[in-house]
Amino acid sequence: MTPDSVRPEPGTILTLEQVEPEATYYGVRVAACEDGEPLLAIGTHDLRRVIAAWSRYLREFCGETLRDYLSLCVPDCTAPWCNRYDCRTLRSTIDRPGWLVFRAPDPAKDQDPEYAWYFEVADADTLGAIPVVSV
Numbered sequence: 001m002t003p004d005s006v007r008p009e010p011g012t013i014l015t016l017e018q019v020e021p022e023a024t025y026y027g028v029r030v031a032a033c034e035d036g037e038p039l040l041a042i043g044t045h046d047l048r049r050v051i052a053a054w055s056r057y058l059r060e061f062c063g064e065t066l067r068d069y070l071s072l073c074v075p076d077c078t079a080p081w082c083n084r085y086d087c088r089t090l091r092s093t094i095d096r097p098g099w100l101v102f103r104a105p106d107p108a109k110d111q112d113p114e115y116a117w118y119f120e121v122a123d124a125d126t127l128g129a130i131p132v133v134s135v
């Protein structure tokens with residue numbers, strides 16, 4: 001827990017270094033939001049590193065593989081539903097790489113000050129935008 005004295009002001013745009021992840025692997029900051037929310041890889045669009053970081057994060061924190069976590073099809077899948085609509089693959093599951101602006105929580109906007117950060121969807125040229133891949 002960071003002491004209040006060095007926490008950024010509420011609503012401040014955070015730099016990549018200020019976005020506290022749950023873990024960092026291969027230089028990729030990984031965070032899973034609440035249940036049912038996306039798994040985030042923060043600070044890169046390099047899918048090879050992202051997938052490696054997610055795999056390690058899930059193994060260490062959840063004891064499962066990326067394949068199980070995302071309910072991906074097995075190689076040579078023969079499920080009838082898949083034959084018709086295509087298999088659930090990593091490529092079809094990962095969201096398009098995007099950009100987010102992370103901010104310190106602002107209680108004036110009903111945000112929980114206990115949270116490390118909040119984020120908003122952004123564009124590449126938005127001030128403070130950080131590359132993110134989510135699934």
Ligand SMILES: [Zn+2]
Nearest residue numbers: 073077082087
């Ligand atoms: Zn399948």
